[in-house]
Amino acid sequence: VETYYQTAGDSSKPTILFLHGWGARKNNVCSKGKERVISELAQYFSVVAPELPGLVRTTPPSEVWGAEEYAKFVHAFLTSLEIEKPMVMGQSFGGGVASTYATLYPENTPGLILVDASQAKRPENFYYRLRFKWKPIFDAVVGSKYGPLFIKKFMISPWLGVPWNQVNSHEVANKYLVMTDIETGYKVKTDYKTLKMPILMIWGSKDTNVTPLERAKEIHAEIPQSKLAIIDG
Numbered sequence: 476v477e478t479y480y481q482t483a484g485d486s487s488k489p490t491i492l493f494l495h496g497w498g499a500r501k502n503n504v505c506s507k508g509k510e511r512v513i514s515e516l517a518q519y520f521s522v523v524a525p526e527l528p529g530l531v532r533t534t535p536p537s538e539v540w541g542a543e544e545y546a547k548f549v550h551a552f553l554t555s556l557e558i559e560k561p562m563v564m565g566q567s568f569g570g571g572v573a574s575t576y577a578t579l580y581p582e583n584t585p586g587l588i589l590v591d592a593s594q595a596k597r598p599e600n601f602y603y604r605l606r607f608k609w610k611p612i613f614d615a616v617v618g619s620k621y622g623p624l625f626i627k628k629f630m631i632s633p634w635l636g637v638p639w640n641q642v643n644s645h646e647v648a649n650k651y652l653v654m655t656d657i658e659t660g661y662k663v664k665t666d667y668k669t670l671k672m673p674i675l676m677i678w679g680s681k682d683t684n685v686t687p688l689e690r691a692k693e694i695h696a697e698i699p700q701s702k703l704a705i706i707d708g
Contacts, residue, residue: 476528476533476534476535476536476548477533477534478525478526478528478533478552479525479526479531479532479533480523480524480525480526480552481509481513481522481523481524481526482522482523482524483513483514483516483517483521483524484516484517484518484519484520484521484522485517485521486521487521488519488520488521489520489521489561489562490520490521490522490523490558490560490561490562491516491520491522491523491561491562491563491564492523492524492525492549492553492558492561492562492563492564493509493512493513493516493522493523493524493565493566493569494524494525494527494549494563494564494565494569494570494572494573495509495512495524495526495527495530495531495566495567495568495569496566496567496568496569496570496591497530497567497635497636497658498530498633498634498635498636499530499531499569499636500531500636501526501531501532501636501638509524509531512566516564520562523553523556523558523561525549525552527545527548527568527569527572528540528545528548529635529651529653529654529657530568530635530636531635531636531637531638532637532638532641535650535651535653535654536653536657537653538653539653539656539657539660540657541657541660541662542572542661542662542663542664543579543664545572545575546572546575546576546578546579546580547579549572549576550576550579550580550583553583559583560582560583560584560585561585562585562586562587562588563576563577563584563586563587563588564587564588564589564590565588565589565590565592566590566591566592567590567591567593567685567686568593568661569592570589570590570591570592570593570686571592571593571594571661571663571665572593573587573588573589573592574589574595574663574665574667574670575663575664575665577670577672578665578669578670581670581671581672584672585672585673586672586673586674587670587672587673587674587675588674588675588676588677589674589675589676589677590676590677590678591678591679591682591685592686592691593661593663593686594663594686594687594690594691594694595662595664595665595666595667595694596690597663597687597690598687598689598690600684601684602684602685606655606658606659607659609655610655610656610658610659613630613634613652613655614652614655616630617630617631617648617649617652618649618652620645624642624644624648627642627645627648628642628648631648631651635651635654637651667694667697667698668697668698670698671700672700673700673701674700674701674702675701675702675704676691676694676695676701676702676703676704677704677706678691678703678705678706679705679706679707679708680705680706680707680708681707681708688705691703
């Protein structure tokens with residue numbers, strides 16, 4: 476995997492690892508960029524923000540990954556930069572990776588921040604099932620020998636946050652076919668009761684469908700040392 480990452484802030488400050496959500500953009504396109512989050516965090520932390528495989532600019536895995544493989548990727552990434560025991564913050568998909576990382580490497584996780592995070596035992600509502608309806612469409616179009624490249628770009632770029640010009644051939648487009656298998660097979664298996672580090676949970680009051688607030692409240696109840704902050708919106 477060819478990995479891209481951003482750093483920001485004063486290196487003398489405590490380090491925070493920020494893991495973005497599915498479809499995040501490098502820049503603030505459609506309010507889904509990472510730059511504002513990173514710049515805000517940089518006022519208080521030394522920030523390191525990898526782009527997760529298959530998303531934004533980092534290349535997709537060559538095989539189907541689950542939450543554990545993504546967490547192991549994060550561990551290898553931190554090891555390569557010789558970063559030890561950062562605060563770990565994850566949003567949405569990145570939140571599921573973050574809680575899995577904390578499960579696998581608790582000694583390296585002094586604190587965990589989950590922001591509208593992907594959840595273990597997430598309710599299988601319409602929004603959960605929608606990804607299964609998207610998969611055959613994506614696979615058929617992107618995997619087609621005859622589909623125009625610009626159509627493939629139109630499907631890959633908004634969904635995965637991949638820069639438009641990065642999908643510059645049919646061969647490159649085909650590498651992203653694995654991402655529907657990852658999305659439909661991805662499950663967070665965190666047993667929240669086993670997490671012993673301080674945990675801050677940040678949720679939107681109107682997040683009722685994708686990462687439901689009601690499930691977040693249940694998770695909060697499972698973690699005695701957690702705090703749940705609910706933001707209006």
